[in-house]
Amino acid sequence: MHWCSPLKNASPAGVSGRLDVRIAEKSFERVEGGQVCVLRDLAFSLEPGSFTCLIGPSGSGKTTTLRILLGLDTDFDGSVRLPGQDARIAVVFQEPRLLPWRTVEQNVRLALPDNATPDLDDLFDTLGLSDVRANFPGELSLGLARRVALARAFAIDPDVLLLDEPFVSLDEATAKRMRALLLRLWRGRGVSVLMVTHNVREAVALADRLLLISGRPAHLTGDVPLPLMQEARTPERMAALLDELGKAYPDMLQI
Known part of the structure; x- marks a missing residue:
């Protein structure tokens, strides 16, 4: 889907090309009355072309953060500064959300602007979808449907891509192939990625930066750069990285 954020408290970021997020406070109304604060003092920036993973326990406000970035929730104190006046933001949800009759x-x-007819051959080839372009969603496996969701997001040539646990419920072999495809598209297109995941190993395999949130109200508890190139993250180095993270953030590997 193509999202042009309508945030009432968002403003263009000029020529910086960064996405700047500052959520001073986000609260929800309780059913029994009163309010509960779920996010407080959560601030970070996404540099152009970066790949960041947002990690936290269930209920910590990760999806709420994505909804704020998408402009789907504007009832918060703070601001979101977009990478530019015409920044294109794409999103991939946990479910592919494909229209079954198309x-x-x-x-x-469907994600493209009206009257836009770009050549998508390379995108379909990269994702291994060339042979199923005329198929309907009901004829696809879950893995293929997830590839279609990725294709829809990258079709608009986004400046920022938000991913909400896009590989959850896939078997590990399929998820590994999907991660490799995502990295290939990310490198080739220079998009800034923010991905929510509960899978710490997945985050360490993909990202060049981890944002850790926890607590109630949730706040940033760790900002961890991962400078080692993804290709160099052998099983041995991955194990060492996970061990270091486990020592520095003992609650992290319990998520």
Whole structure:
């Protein structure tokens, strides 16, 4: 989907190209009355072309943070500064959210602006979807449907891509292939990525930076750079990274 954020408290970021987020406070109304604060003093920036993973326990406000970035929740104190006046923000949810009565190609092109007809051959080839362009979602495996969701997001050539646990419920072999495809698209297109995941190993394999949130109200408890190139993250180095993270943030590996 193509989201042009309508945030009432958002403003363009000029020529910086960064996405700047400052959530001073986000609260919800309790059913029994009163309010509960779920986020407080959560601030971070995404540099152009970066890959950041947001990690935290269930109920810590990760999805709420994404909804704020998408402009789906504007009832918060703070601001979101977009990478530019016409920044394009794409999102991939946990479920593919494909229209069952439209073909794969039609679902992907739904994200495009009216009258836009770009050549998507390379995108379909990269994601291994060329042979199923005329298929309907009901004819696809979950892994293929997730690829279509990725294609729809990248079709608009986004400046920022938000991912809400896009590989959850996939078997590990399929998830590994999906992660490799995501990295390939990210490197080739220079998009800034923010991905929510509960899978710490997945985050360490993909990201160049981890944002850790916890507590109630949730706040940033760790900002961890991962400078080692993804190709160099062998099983041995991955194990060492996870061990270091486990020592520095003992609650992290329990998520």
